[in-house]
Amino acid sequence: MSFWLPLLVLATSLVAALFIFTLPEERHALRGSFNLLAALVKIALVGWMIIAVANQQTFETRFTLIGDIDFVLRADALSLLFAGLSSLLWLFTTIYAMGYLEGTPQRSRFFGFFSLCVASTMGVSMAGNLFTFLIFFEMLTLSTYPLVVHKGTAEALRAGRTYLFYTIGGGVALLVGIASLHALVGHTEFIETGVLRDVSPDLYPALTAIFILLIAGLGVKAAIVPLHGWLPAAMVAPAPVSALLHAVAVVKAGAFGVVRVIYNVFGVEFSYQLGVLVPLAAVASFTIIWGSIQALRQSDIKKRLAFSTVSQVSYIILGLSLFGPIGTMGGLVHLLHQGIMKVTLFFCAGIFAETLGITRIRDLNGVGKRMPLTSAAFTIGAFGMIGIPPVAGFISKWYLGWGAMEAGLHWVLGVLLVSSLLNAAYFLPVIYRLWFARPAPEWPDEQIPAGRFETNPWLLIPTVITAAFSLGAGVFAAAAWSPLSWAELIAVREYLS
Amino acid sequence: MNLIPLLLVIPLAWALLSLLLPRLPLGLLALAGIVLQLGTAAMLWNDVQIHGASRYAIGDWVAPLGITLVADGLTVTLLAMTALIAVVCAFYAIFYLRAYEKERRYFWPLFWFLLAALNGIWLAGDLFNLYVGLELVTLAAVGMVTLSGERHALAAGLRYLYAALLGSLAYLLGVALLYGAYGTLDLGQLSSLLEANLITQLALALMTFGLLMKTAVFPLHSWLPPAHGGALAPVSAILSALVVKSSFYILARIWMDAGNALMPVSAAQLLGALGALAIIWGGWQAFRQSEIKMLVAYSTVAQLGYLMLLFPLAIGQSQQSAILAWQGTMLHLLSHGFAKAAMFLAVGTLVLAVGKKRVVDMAGISAKMPLALFAFGLASVSLMGLPPSGGFNAKWLLMQSAIQSGQWHWVAVLLAGSLITASYVFRVFSVSFQKDADPQIRPTHPALDLSALLLAAIAIALGFGAAIPVELLTLPEEML
Known part of the structure; x- marks a missing residue:
C-alpha cells in the first residue's frame, strides 16, 4: 500500500479530469457529483497519509524513467503540508466554482483543466526529487493556461500570453538549474537536511549560480519582484481561478519549490554556509514592501488582492531564509495560513462581483448590511493579512518576527512592521467602507436578489467555511493537529536530524 | 523461424494485393496486414531484447556477395515505431479517405510500398541496400504527395522529386567511390577498413550532402514544407514521422558505425x-x-x-x-x-x-x-x-x-x-x-x-x- 497510495492520491484528480473531459457539456449533475466525490476521496486519502506520517511512516512510489533518473512520489511531512492544503481547498473551490459558473458555457473544459491543475499540484507536493518536481511544475503551467484564458476575450488571451511568457521562461531557468545540478552531483533526490553538505568547496561558485537559477525559475510562479508581472494580468480570469492561482496552486507551487530547494536539496545549513540566504531574505523583504505599496495604489478589488498576494507569498520565502527553526515554522505555517485567508478574500471578491456587480473598492460602501456573512468573511481574511490576533496571520507574523530575532536579523522586524502598517493601510479602508460608510442608492448591477441567503449558497457556504478555518487556525494554533503543530513537526525533523 | 524477412514480405505482398485487386475493401485489408506486421515487429523486438542482435543473409549468401539484413536494438525499435504509427495512420485513413474517393485508389498500394521500403532501410546492413531503400522510399513518398493530382500538389511533388534525386545521386556517387576503394559495402566490414584519405573523405562528404538533402536539413529544407504541408493528413503524418527519419538514420549509421573516427x-x-x-x-x-x-x-x-x-x-x-x-x-x-x-x-x-x-x-x-x-x-x-x-x-x-x-x-x-x-x-x-x-x-x-x-x-x-x-x-x- 505504501507504494500505491501516492499514485492513488494523484489518480483521484487525474481520473476526475479524464472523466470530465469525456462527458458531454450538458451533463452538469453527473459532472458535479463526480468532481465532489473525487475531492472527498482525495481528502480522505491525504488524511490517512497525514496520520501515518505523524507516526513515522513514509509512502513512496518509485520507478526508473531513463538511465539514472527515477520518478519518485513520496509523502513526507513537508509534502503533506502542501497536499493537505490543496486537497482541502480543491473541495471548497470546486463547490464555489460550480455556483460561480452556473449557466455559462464550456464547463466541461473548465472543470477538466481545474482537476488537472489540482493533479499537478499534488504531484508538485509529493515529488521526491527535482526531476519529478519539474514534471509536475510544468504540467501545472500547461493546465492553468486554459483556465486563465477561459473567458476567451481579447484581454483574457493577452493575459494568457503574458502568463506563458513568464512561466515558460521560468521553467527554462529551472530546467537549466536542475540539469546542471544533476550533471554536477549525479542525482537530485530530496533528502532531509539536503544532499550537498559534502561537496568540494571548488564547486561553491557553480552551486551559487545554480541556486540563483533555481530560485529565479521558481520565483516566477512565487511572484517574487521583479518576476511577478503575470500575476496582476491574470486577474481577468474567473474568481475561482484567481483563488486557485493565488491560494492553492501556482504561487504556492513556486513557494513550495523554494522550500524544497533550500531544505531538501541544498540543506538549510549548507545554504547558510554558501551565503545565499541573507540575499534571498533581502529580495523577499523588498517584494513584501513593494507589493504592499502597489496594492495601496489599486482601486479594483481583485487587483488589490493580487498585489497583496505578491507581498504575502514572500513572507513564506522570508521565513525560509531566516536560519533557524522558528523562522522555518513561520514560513511553513504561512504557506497554509496565506492559502486559507487568501482563498476567502477571493471568494468574497467574486461574490461581490456576481451578486451586486461590484468590482471597485469605492462601490463597497455599506455592503455589510446587505451581505453581512460575506462582509464578515472578508473582514476576517483582511484582519488575518494585517496580522491582527487571533486570526491565523497573526501566528505567522509572530513566528517570523521571533525567527528574525533568533537569526540576529533585526532589520527584518522593521520590514514586518512597515508591511503590517501598509497592509492595514490598504485593508482597513475597505473594511470601513463595508461596515460604516453610507451605501449608494443603487448597487452597480444587482444580479442575485436578497432572499433567504444573501447570495447563491454555493458561493456563500465555502466562503464562510474557509473564513472559519482562518479564524480556527489562529485560535487553536496550539492544538495537536493545527497547521502550526505540523510546521513544528517539520522544523524539528529538519534541524534535529 | 526467422522473423526478419517477414517484415519485407508482408508489406510487399499487401502492396501487390492492393494494386492488383482494387475492388477488395483495401482499408480493412490494410488494417489486418499492418496488425500482422506490428505483431511481427513486436516479436522481433522481444527476440532482440533477449538474445541480442541477429543477422539474416538472404538465400544464405553472406557479404560481400549477398544481401545481409541486420536487426539490432535500434533497428527493432524503429521497426516497432514504424508499424505502430502506420497502424494508427491506416485506421485514420480508412475514415479520412471517405472524403477523398479518387485518391483512395492509389493510396493503399503506395502506403504498402513505402512501408516495405522503410523496413528495408531499417534492416539493411550495407550501403547499396540502403540506397535501394532510399530510392523506393522517395518514389512512394512522391507518389503519395501527388495523390490528389491538383496543381499545387504536383508542383510540390515535382520539387520533392528533384531534391530527392539530387540527394540520391550524391549518395550513390559516394557509395561508388567507397566500393572502388575498399571493394565492400557492408557497414560492419567498412568500419574496420576505412582510412583517412582523400577518396574516403570525398565519398563520405558526398554521401552526407545527399542525405542532408533528403533529411531536409537547413538550408536544404525548402522542398519539405510544400510537400508535407500540402499532402493528405495521413500522408503528411507518415512523411514527417517516418520518411525524413530514414535518411537521417543512414547518416547516423554511416558516421557512428563506420566513420566515427574520420569526422573532424x-x-x-x-x-x-x-x-x-x-x-x-x-x-x-x-x-x-x-x-x-x-x-x-x-x-x-x-x-x-x-x-x-x-x-x-x-x-x-x-x-x-x-x-x-x-x-x-x-x-x-x-x-x-x-x-x-x-x-x-x-x-x-x-x-x-x-x-x-x-x-x-x-x-x-x-x-x-x-x-x-x-x-x-x-x-x-x-x-x-x-x-x-x-x-x-x-x-x-x-x-x-x-x-x-x-x-x-x-x-x-x-x-x-x-x-x-x-x-x-x-x-x-x-x-x-x-x-x-x-x-x-x-x-x-x-x-x-x-x-x-x-x-x-x-x-x-x-x-x-x-x-x-x-x-x-x-x-x-x-x-x-
Missing part, C-alpha cells in the same frame, strides 16, 4: 550549427505561416534540426557524453515521430471539419472540437520538450550530454528551440480559445480524434516509459 570535430560542429539554424529558422517560419498545415510542416524542419546535434555532442567527446547524445537523439527521433504524426492527424481533422486551412479560421474551435485540440495539445507538449513527454526526456539526455562535455552553446540552442516551439503552438491555442467566433463545422468521425489522441498519448507515455527503448538503443559496438 569542426565538421561535427558545423553539422550541429546547421541543426541550430534549422531549429531557429524553422521555428520562426512556423510562427509566420498563415496556413495551419504549413505551420506544422515548418515545425518538422525545426525538429529535424535537433537530430543534427548528435554529431557535435558525440564526435570527439567523452564516451559518456557520446552515449547520452546517441540515446537522446534516437529518443527524440521516436518522440517526434509519434508527436508529429499525432499533430498532423489532429490538424487534418480540424481542417476537414472547418473546411478552411488558415490558422485564423480555427477561431473558437476549442468549443467545437475539444478532442482534436487536446491531441494537438499533447503532441505540442512533446514537441516543446516540456515534461512529462518523450520529447522532454530526449532533450534532458541531450542537455546532460552537452553539459558534461562542457558545450554550453548547445544547451542554449536546446532551450531556445523550446521557447520558439512554444510561441508557435500557443499561437494556435490562443486562436482556438477566442470567444466571439462561432465556427461552422462539419461533423467528423470520432475515430479521427481517437487516432490522433492515441499517437499523442504514446508521445506522452514515452515520458514515463522511455527507459525501455533507451536501453535497447545502446551505441554500436565500435564506440563502446
Whole structure:
C-alpha cells in the first residue's frame, strides 16, 4: 500500500479530469457529483497519509524513467503540508466554482483543466526529487493556461500570453538549474537536511549560480519582484481561478519549490554556509514592501488582492531564509495560513462581483448590511493579512518576527512592521467602507436578489467555511493537529536530524 | 523461424494485393496486414531484447556477395515505431479517405510500398541496400504527395522529386567511390577498413550532402514544407514521422558505425550549427505561416534540426557524453515521430471539419472540437520538450550530454528551440480559445480524434516509459 497510495492520491484528480473531459457539456449533475466525490476521496486519502506520517511512516512510489533518473512520489511531512492544503481547498473551490459558473458555457473544459491543475499540484507536493518536481511544475503551467484564458476575450488571451511568457521562461531557468545540478552531483533526490553538505568547496561558485537559477525559475510562479508581472494580468480570469492561482496552486507551487530547494536539496545549513540566504531574505523583504505599496495604489478589488498576494507569498520565502527553526515554522505555517485567508478574500471578491456587480473598492460602501456573512468573511481574511490576533496571520507574523530575532536579523522586524502598517493601510479602508460608510442608492448591477441567503449558497457556504478555518487556525494554533503543530513537526525533523 | 524477412514480405505482398485487386475493401485489408506486421515487429523486438542482435543473409549468401539484413536494438525499435504509427495512420485513413474517393485508389498500394521500403532501410546492413531503400522510399513518398493530382500538389511533388534525386545521386556517387576503394559495402566490414584519405573523405562528404538533402536539413529544407504541408493528413503524418527519419538514420549509421573516427570535430560542429539554424529558422517560419498545415510542416524542419546535434555532442567527446547524445537523439527521433504524426492527424481533422486551412479560421474551435485540440495539445507538449513527454526526456539526455562535455552553446540552442516551439503552438491555442467566433463545422468521425489522441498519448507515455527503448538503443559496438 505504501507504494500505491501516492499514485492513488494523484489518480483521484487525474481520473476526475479524464472523466470530465469525456462527458458531454450538458451533463452538469453527473459532472458535479463526480468532481465532489473525487475531492472527498482525495481528502480522505491525504488524511490517512497525514496520520501515518505523524507516526513515522513514509509512502513512496518509485520507478526508473531513463538511465539514472527515477520518478519518485513520496509523502513526507513537508509534502503533506502542501497536499493537505490543496486537497482541502480543491473541495471548497470546486463547490464555489460550480455556483460561480452556473449557466455559462464550456464547463466541461473548465472543470477538466481545474482537476488537472489540482493533479499537478499534488504531484508538485509529493515529488521526491527535482526531476519529478519539474514534471509536475510544468504540467501545472500547461493546465492553468486554459483556465486563465477561459473567458476567451481579447484581454483574457493577452493575459494568457503574458502568463506563458513568464512561466515558460521560468521553467527554462529551472530546467537549466536542475540539469546542471544533476550533471554536477549525479542525482537530485530530496533528502532531509539536503544532499550537498559534502561537496568540494571548488564547486561553491557553480552551486551559487545554480541556486540563483533555481530560485529565479521558481520565483516566477512565487511572484517574487521583479518576476511577478503575470500575476496582476491574470486577474481577468474567473474568481475561482484567481483563488486557485493565488491560494492553492501556482504561487504556492513556486513557494513550495523554494522550500524544497533550500531544505531538501541544498540543506538549510549548507545554504547558510554558501551565503545565499541573507540575499534571498533581502529580495523577499523588498517584494513584501513593494507589493504592499502597489496594492495601496489599486482601486479594483481583485487587483488589490493580487498585489497583496505578491507581498504575502514572500513572507513564506522570508521565513525560509531566516536560519533557524522558528523562522522555518513561520514560513511553513504561512504557506497554509496565506492559502486559507487568501482563498476567502477571493471568494468574497467574486461574490461581490456576481451578486451586486461590484468590482471597485469605492462601490463597497455599506455592503455589510446587505451581505453581512460575506462582509464578515472578508473582514476576517483582511484582519488575518494585517496580522491582527487571533486570526491565523497573526501566528505567522509572530513566528517570523521571533525567527528574525533568533537569526540576529533585526532589520527584518522593521520590514514586518512597515508591511503590517501598509497592509492595514490598504485593508482597513475597505473594511470601513463595508461596515460604516453610507451605501449608494443603487448597487452597480444587482444580479442575485436578497432572499433567504444573501447570495447563491454555493458561493456563500465555502466562503464562510474557509473564513472559519482562518479564524480556527489562529485560535487553536496550539492544538495537536493545527497547521502550526505540523510546521513544528517539520522544523524539528529538519534541524534535529 | 526467422522473423526478419517477414517484415519485407508482408508489406510487399499487401502492396501487390492492393494494386492488383482494387475492388477488395483495401482499408480493412490494410488494417489486418499492418496488425500482422506490428505483431511481427513486436516479436522481433522481444527476440532482440533477449538474445541480442541477429543477422539474416538472404538465400544464405553472406557479404560481400549477398544481401545481409541486420536487426539490432535500434533497428527493432524503429521497426516497432514504424508499424505502430502506420497502424494508427491506416485506421485514420480508412475514415479520412471517405472524403477523398479518387485518391483512395492509389493510396493503399503506395502506403504498402513505402512501408516495405522503410523496413528495408531499417534492416539493411550495407550501403547499396540502403540506397535501394532510399530510392523506393522517395518514389512512394512522391507518389503519395501527388495523390490528389491538383496543381499545387504536383508542383510540390515535382520539387520533392528533384531534391530527392539530387540527394540520391550524391549518395550513390559516394557509395561508388567507397566500393572502388575498399571493394565492400557492408557497414560492419567498412568500419574496420576505412582510412583517412582523400577518396574516403570525398565519398563520405558526398554521401552526407545527399542525405542532408533528403533529411531536409537547413538550408536544404525548402522542398519539405510544400510537400508535407500540402499532402493528405495521413500522408503528411507518415512523411514527417517516418520518411525524413530514414535518411537521417543512414547518416547516423554511416558516421557512428563506420566513420566515427574520420569526422573532424569542426565538421561535427558545423553539422550541429546547421541543426541550430534549422531549429531557429524553422521555428520562426512556423510562427509566420498563415496556413495551419504549413505551420506544422515548418515545425518538422525545426525538429529535424535537433537530430543534427548528435554529431557535435558525440564526435570527439567523452564516451559518456557520446552515449547520452546517441540515446537522446534516437529518443527524440521516436518522440517526434509519434508527436508529429499525432499533430498532423489532429490538424487534418480540424481542417476537414472547418473546411478552411488558415490558422485564423480555427477561431473558437476549442468549443467545437475539444478532442482534436487536446491531441494537438499533447503532441505540442512533446514537441516543446516540456515534461512529462518523450520529447522532454530526449532533450534532458541531450542537455546532460552537452553539459558534461562542457558545450554550453548547445544547451542554449536546446532551450531556445523550446521557447520558439512554444510561441508557435500557443499561437494556435490562443486562436482556438477566442470567444466571439462561432465556427461552422462539419461533423467528423470520432475515430479521427481517437487516432490522433492515441499517437499523442504514446508521445506522452514515452515520458514515463522511455527507459525501455533507451536501453535497447545502446551505441554500436565500435564506440563502446
